[in-house]
Each structure stands twice: as C-alpha cells, then as structure tokens.
Amino acid sequence: MVNIGRKEREYQEREQRILEIARPMVVREGYHALNMNRIAEELEYSKGTVYNHFPCKEEIILALAIQTLEARTSMFQRGAKFVGRSRERMQAIGVACELFARLHPEHFVVEQLVRIPSIWDKTSSRRQQLLYRAETDCLTLVSSIVHAGVGAGDLVLPEGLNAEELVFGLWSMTFGAYSMLATNSNLPALGVVNGYDAVRSHLRHMLDGYHWRPLDAELDYDLVVQRVLELHFADEMAQMAQMAMAANHTTVD
C-alpha cells in the first residue's frame, strides 16, 4: 500500500502548491486577478486538474481563509502561553493579534473576501464547516481566558452578556479596525494618525470599562506587552523592527 500512500501524498502536496500559487495572486493583484488559467499554468498542470482539487474559484478563497485562521490561532496559542493573571494573558492575545495583522496583512484580504455572500454561497458546505471549526477553535481559545478571569474573580460579566459575546466585541473591534486600516487610505486625512495605537487604547479602555482586574491603572500593561514580545514573539519583533527600518529608508530616500 506504499504506492497509494505516495499518490495520496502527491495529491496533498499539489493541493498545497495550488494554494501557495493562489495566495500571492489574490494578495498582490486582487480577487479579479485570481485566474484559474494562470494557476494551472504556474502549477504546470492542466485546468481540469486544478478543478479536480477545487470545484470552483471561490473554494480556493475559502481554503486560503481556513489556512489564515489556522495561522492566526497558532499565533494566539503562542501568546496564550504567557504566564500571568487572566487580563495579562488577554493582553498577550492582543499582542499576537496586532502582530498578525501588521506582519501578515495579506491574510486580512482573504478573510474579507470570504465573507462576501456571492463568494461564500458558491462554496461547498463541507469546507464551510471546516472554516466554522477553525473559527470555533480560535474563539474558544480566547473565551477560555475570559472564563478564567471570571473564575478567578477578576472579571464579573454584566447580566445578559456571556464570555463569547465579550470575545465577539474584541473580535469586532480588531476585525473592523484592521480591515479599515488595510483598505481605507483616507484614514490619515480623517485625522486617524496612528490606528494601531488607537486600537490598543480602545481595547484596554473597553476592558477597563468591564472592570477586568487588574485595571490599566493598577498594572503597567505596556510592560506586559514588552515581556510578551520578548518571551514569545522574539522573531516577530525582529521582523517588525526590520519593517520599520525599511520604511524609514524609503522615507529618507
């Protein structure tokens, strides 16, 4: 049965290659440039073979979105390893979330696309379930920290709001803000100078509003961020520094 194994492996590898080819197409040139002919060409297989893997173009988008979510969850998991009180660990998730958005803006484009009804509706419910599963995994990770906070007595949820709904709020804020930062070039003209700083401030004040202890005034969360970065995201911090340097150079030039 070693041959069946090889076949299967080759099939999986080709599926990955299709996604590797498709992602930069979507990211660099937009949804319209995602072209089945071009994918087949770059893959060096015929179009029919590509359609053997994905029944339609939209299914590729969905597959990319699932990968994206998995990548984000794994980033969140690294943040969640931070040892500390519940709100510190939530701050660690926030660090992971911001890093993910800033280092991999390409993932965001895909997440926005997959929400478009005319794209979503063309995909198979099998893969839709996979995305839902990935989404659940990510949300469960975050809401477990909320539950821990409630359990430790650091947080009291107001009546009529459950832990998942609180996470929904954090998710909405980051999704909305990072989407706009990635796509709305009018923001600086509107007076939004540093969007990422603003998001961090909003999240912190929102959790303060819910009285999640220790409050911002009771603990230096900037220090927590520093420690999270050093302990769990050293590589990403270096990448960010490199990006900042590159940006400086182009500004100077």
Next chain:
Amino acid sequence: MVNIGRKEREYQEREQRILEIARPMVVREGYHALNMNRIAEELEYSKGTVYNHFPCKEEIILALAIQTLEARTSMFQRGAKFVGRSRERMQAIGVACELFARLHPEHFVVEQLVRIPSIWDKTSSRRQQLLYRAETDCLTLVSSIVHAGVGAGDLVLPEGLNAEELVFGLWSMTFGAYSMLATNSNLPALGVVNGYDAVRSHLRHMLDGYHWRPLDAELDYDLVVQRVLELHFADEMAQMAQMAMAANHTTVD
C-alpha cells in the same frame, strides 16, 4: 435653455434609476449577479448608454456606497439633534447607527464590497473623492460630539489619542460587528446569542473606560435610548416593531 435643463434632468433621473436597479441586484443576488446586460435590459436602454453613465461595473458599486454613506449620515444627523449632554448625544448616534444597520442591512453589503481592493482600484479617483468627502462629513459629525464632550469637561482624552481616533474606534466596532452579524451565520453556534445587545454593551463600557461622563452608572442610558427613539425615530421604531412581529409569525408558523 429650458430644453437643456430637461435633458440634464432626464440624464440625472436615469442615473438614479440605474442605481435603483443595481442595488437590489447586488443585495438580493450578490455581486456576481450585478450584470451590465441585465441593468441595460431593466433600464430599457442599451448597454452603451449604461456605460455612458458609469465607466465600469465597479463604479456603480462605488456610487451605491456613496448613497449609503449619505443615508447613514442623514440618519446620524437626526440622532444628533437630541438635546442633552455630549455622551447622551453620542448615545443618540449609537441608536441611529444600530437602527440603520438593522433596518437597512442591504446598505452594509455595499459598504463591504467597496472596500475590496480589486473593486476599489477600478473606480475613478473623482468618485473616490466623493466617497472620501461623504466619509469625512459623517466622521466630522460624530467627532464634533466628542469635541463637545471635551469642551464641556465631560471627557478627557488620554495622551496620544485624538477625537477622530476615538470615533475610529466606535466606527471599527460597529463596522466589524455589524459586518459579521450580517455575514457570519456561525455566530449563534459560537455562543453569540444577541449580537446587537452585545455591541451596545461594548460601546457603553468602552466609553465608560474613557470616563466619559455621565458614566453608565450615573445615568439611565436605556431611558435615553427610549427618548431618542420616541423623539427622533418614531417611524423607524414602528418599522422595527413590524419586523419583529413578522419574525415572530414565521417562528410560530
């Protein structure tokens, strides 16, 4: 010159009709169903004439988005008429925002679409400027309330955060949350039972976090919402009630 006037008027009316035809197409059947041939057919003019008005399909989406933003701004303006302290007036904007999202979910689809780079990039910078202008008008209205709050001493903005960035936070939260509520049917399964209530709670707690007086504990904002609805959105309240009744009926049936 009365004839030139008539011509011009007919041209404008036809442009409106194109948008009236296009909106339900996008809303009911999605972006893919927005079809220039069908528009021409329903308009009872040839395709070339439609292209006289809009150089490409995407330009129609952008025009719809501008209309949407104008409709939202006018709703916000009605809310802003509420007489009270700054945070009460911000609450009135919140009421307008939620009503707009719930009563006109079709507008949301368009706002999401126009952010897609592959759509945005195909539009004329002339119309892009129009959208930016409409966006500025809306944001300015809201940020003027923040400024009023600061001026009255009810709100002290933390260092490094300006009024526009605070509004950006409210905007991100509502945009992100209402987008997801409109497109992610997995939310109830994730535990998000009542998304709209959650958003209201988040906004309130966020503003509490910023210590915008009077705090939630110092004033009954549910009562403010009631008064805003009665004073400025009586029609919309009736519509909501009707929608709720219709939903009940289908549930019962």
Next chain:
DNA sequence: GTCAATTATTGACCAAAGGTCAGAATCCGT
C-alpha cells in the same frame, strides 16, 4: 510481462459577461 480495468490528466470547447465603437437615430439652433 501482458493486458484489461480503473483512475488521472488533458485541453478543446462552451457560455456568460465586461467592455468597445462605428454607425444610426435624435435633437437643436438657425
């Protein structure tokens, strides 16, 4: 090693849809 059955691959083909433009139709001032 051979061969038939099964499976995988191909690329010509189709239909749908965005976009163009030369000519037809209409309008308008004289």
Next chain:
DNA sequence: ACGGATTCTGACCTTTGGTCAATAATTGAC
C-alpha cells in the same frame, strides 16, 4: 427644412469560469 452636434445602439471582441469526451497513466490479476 437643414446640417452639425449629441446621444444611443447593439453587434462584436476578449476574457475567463467551467465542462467533458478523449487520452494517458497506473494498477493489479494472471
């Protein structure tokens, strides 16, 4: 009524998502 300007038309072109009958490759029984 006329001629020039403007507007409108729809046949036509191109691109591209998607199909499927024909072909090639693989496999396993003998």
